[in-house]
Amino acid sequence: MIAAIDLKAGMTFEQGNKLIKVLEANHHKPGKGNTVMRMKLKDVRSGAVTDTTMRPDEKVKKAHIDTKDVQYLYSQDDIAFFMDLETFEQYEIPTSIIEDELKYMLENMEIKIQFYGTEVIGVTLPGTVVLKVVETQPSIKGATVTGSGKPATMETGLVVNVPDFIKQDEYLEVNTQEGTYVKRASK
Known part of the structure; x- marks a missing residue:
């Protein structure tokens, strides 16, 4: 208790x-x-x-929750597919259960899957992930880190507020708990 x-x-x-x-x-x-x-x-x-x-x-x-290391494979027809990294067993999770987490997941990404007994109940993401900017406004000349920022759409569909100097096709580190920009990243 x-x-x-x-x-x-x-x-x-x-x-x-x-x-x-x-x-x-x-x-x-x-x-x-x-x-x-x-x-x-x-x-x-x-x-x-x-x-x-x-x-x-x-x-x-x-509740006693167990975790296993898995690899996210893909999503299809409202189901997300994962593979156990040790046994190669596959798990299916309805996307409705993990729709927020899917915004941070790329195919072949390693994460942890959560179990309550034998029931799969969700996933645990790493603290940060690296995602590519696929759409944002052009950068503003002379923009600084202290600017108010602008929205950027990442490759997973996640929209993050980023500094004005960030350009399309850059890779960014994003905090998975808060959905916020951390820093530029190299791929």
């Missing part, structure tokens, strides 16, 4: 027959009343996202 105050983004717990993933968890002290934990939670199986509050001392049962 784990107290609600100890829940962090990315953790998974059981609630009845549901498997719940914490997307956001914030400690909140209103002007009057008791301290609460404001959380954004996602039902792993249905994909439903809810905002809720819990008392900090409220207990939940932490």
